Amino acid sequence: MSTPTPAAAHTSVLVINSGSSSIKYQLVIPDTHEVLASGLVERIGEPVGAVKHVAHGETTRRELPVTDHAEGLRVVLGLFDEIGPDLGQAHVAAVGHRVVQGGARYSGPALVDEDVVRDIDELSPLAPLHNPPNLTGIRVARELLPDVPHVAVFDTAFFRDLPAAAATYAVDTEVATTHQVRRYGAHGTSHQYVSHKVARLLGRPVEELNTIVLHLGNGASASAVRGGRAVETSMGMTPLEGLVMGTRSGDLDPAVLFHLYRNAGFSVDDLDDLLNRRSGIKGLSGVNDFRELHDLVEQGDAAARLALDVYLHRLRKYIGAYYAVLGRLDVIAFTAGVGENDDIVRAGALAGLEALGIEVDLGRNAGRKSEPTVISPDGARVTVLVVPTNEELAIARQALEVVGAGRA
Numbered sequence: 350m351s352t353p354t355p356a357a358a359h360t361s362v363l364v365i366n367s368g369s370s371s372i373k374y375q376l377v378i379p380d381t382h383e384v385l386a387s388g389l390v391e392r393i394g395e396p397v398g399a400v401k402h403v404a405h406g407e408t409t410r411r412e413l414p415v416t417d418h419a420e421g422l423r424v425v426l427g428l429f430d431e432i433g434p435d436l437g438q439a440h441v442a443a444v445g446h447r448v449v450q451g452g453a454r455y456s457g458p459a460l461v462d463e464d465v466v467r468d469i470d471e472l473s474p475l476a477p478l479h480n481p482p483n484l485t486g487i488r489v490a491r492e493l494l495p496d497v498p499h500v501a502v503f504d505t506a507f508f509r510d511l512p513a514a515a516a517t518y519a520v521d522t523e524v525a526t527t528h529q530v531r532r533y534g535a536h537g538t539s540h541q542y543v544s545h546k547v548a549r550l551l552g553r554p555v556e557e558l559n560t561i562v563l564h565l566g567n568g569a570s571a572s573a574v575r576g577g578r579a580v581e582t583s584m585g586m587t588p589l590e591g592l593v594m595g596t597r598s599g600d601l602d603p604a605v606l607f608h609l610y611r612n613a614g615f616s617v618d619d620l621d622d623l624l625n626r627r628s629g630i631k632g633l634s635g636v637n638d639f640r641e642l643h644d645l646v647e648q649g650d651a652a653a654r655l656a657l658d659v660y661l662h663r664l665r666k667y668i669g670a671y672y673a674v675l676g677r678l679d680v681i682a683f684t685a686g687v688g689e690n691d692d693i694v695r696a697g698a699l700a701g702l703e704a705l706g707i708e709v710d711l712g713r714n715a716g717r718k719s720e721p722t723v724i725s726p727d728g729a730r731v732t733v734l735v736v737p738t739n740e741e742l743a744i745a746r747q748a749l750e751v752v753g754a755g756r757a
C-alpha cells in the first residue's frame with residue numbers, strides 16, 4: 350500500500366482520455382490544480398505495450414503486453430495501488446472522460462448512464478477514429494470503478510450552440526439533416542477554458558470580451574468567442590477542416606477529392622489517409638514537429654519555408670475573418686504545443702496586422718511560455734496573450750460540477 354498524500358484531503362477527479370491504442374490519465378485536484386498522478390499507456394494491442402506513471406515526483410516505466418483497454422486500465426489501477434497515490438484515500442469524486450463527438454445533443458458534460466453510452470455509440474460515424482475508443486474507455490472504467498460517478502466531457506460541447514449561420518454547410522438541406530452534416534467543431538474544452546481564463550487574467554467580465562483563441566498543437570483550430578460564447582470555429586463536421594495542421598490539410602476545395610478519386614486511382618481510404626496523415630506541415634516539408642521545421646528553414650530548405658508560409662498565411666486569414674465576424678476584437682490568445690512554445694509562429698501569424706490594432710512586442714514574445722503572458726505592447730488596442738491550456742483540469746472541473754461534489 351502506498352503512503353497517502355497530504356493533498357488527498359481535497360476532492361480529486363480521475364481524468365481519462367482513451368485513444369485507439371492509448372490511455373492517458375491524470376488524477377487532479379480541481380480546487381488546487383494539483384496533479385497527484387499522471388500517466389500514459391501506449392501501444393495497446395501490440396506485442397509489447399509501454400506504461401508510464403508519474404506520482405510523488407517520480408516516473409515509473411514498464412514494458413509489458415497490454416492486450417486491450419480493460420487490461421490497460423487494470424495495469425493503471427495496479428500502479429496506483431503499488432506506487433500511489435492510494436485511490437481509496439484520494440477522495441475521487443468522479444471519473445471525467447474526454448469524448449470527442451457529442452453531436453448536436455450535448456452542449457455540456459453529461460453523467461454517464463446507458464442513454465449517454467448509446468448516444469456516444471450512435472455518434473461514432475461522425476468520429477470513427479475517436480468515439481469508439483472513448484466509449485471503450487468509459488465501459489472499462491465503469492466496470493473497474495463502479496462506485497464512482499463517470500462523466501463524459503465532449504470536445505464539441507462548447508460549439509454546440511454556434512449560430513446557425515456558422516454551423517450550417519451550404520449543401521442540400523435534406524441530405525445534411527438526414528446525415529447530420531453540419532459543423533460541430535473540436536478542441537472545445539480548450540477553447541472554453543482559455544477564453545474564460547483570459548477574462549480572469551485581465552480582470553474583466555467574460556461577458557464584455559471578444560476573443561480569438563488559437564489552439565495550435567498537432568491538431569490546430571481557431572475560435573471566435575463573444576462574451577464567453579463561441580460564435581465561430583475552424584474545425585467542421587470533423588477535425589479536418591480549417592487551419593493547416595501537423596499532418597492534416599485543413600481547408601481545401603472538395604473537388605480535389607473528386608479529381609484524385611476519378612483521375613488518380615485514390616480510394617476513399619487513400620483520400621482519408623492523404624488528408625489526415627500525409628498533409629499539413631508534414632505533407633509539405635516532410636516533418637511535422639515545428640522545432641524540426643524551423644531547423645530546416647534555417648538550413649535554407651525551400652519546402653520547409655513554403656510549409657511555414659502556408660501555415661502562417663492560413664492563420665492570418667482566419668484571424669482577419671474572425672475579427673470581421675466579431676466586429677470588435679479585444680483579445681487574441683495563443684495556446685497548445687505550438688501556440689505556447691513557438692515565438693516565430695506567434696510573431697509571424699500577427700505580422701502586418703498593426704492597422705487592425707494587433708501588435709506583438711518581440712521582447713515579451715520571445716521564448717516558450719509555461720505561464721500566462723501578455724505579448725502585446727502596453728496600450729495596444731488588442732491584448733495578445735499566451736495562455737497555456739489545461740484540458741485535464743477543465744475536464745475535472747466540469748466532472749465535479751456535474752456530480753455536484755461538495756468542497757473538502
Ligand code: ADP
Binds near residue numbers: 565567568637640
Ligand atoms: P496535440 O495535443 O495536438 O498532440 P500539442 O498541443 O501537444 O499537440 O502540440 C504538439 C506540437 O507542439 C508538436 O508537434 C510541436 O510541433 C509543437 N511544439 C512542442 N514544443 C515546441 C517548441 N519548443 N517549439 C516549437 N514547437 C513546439
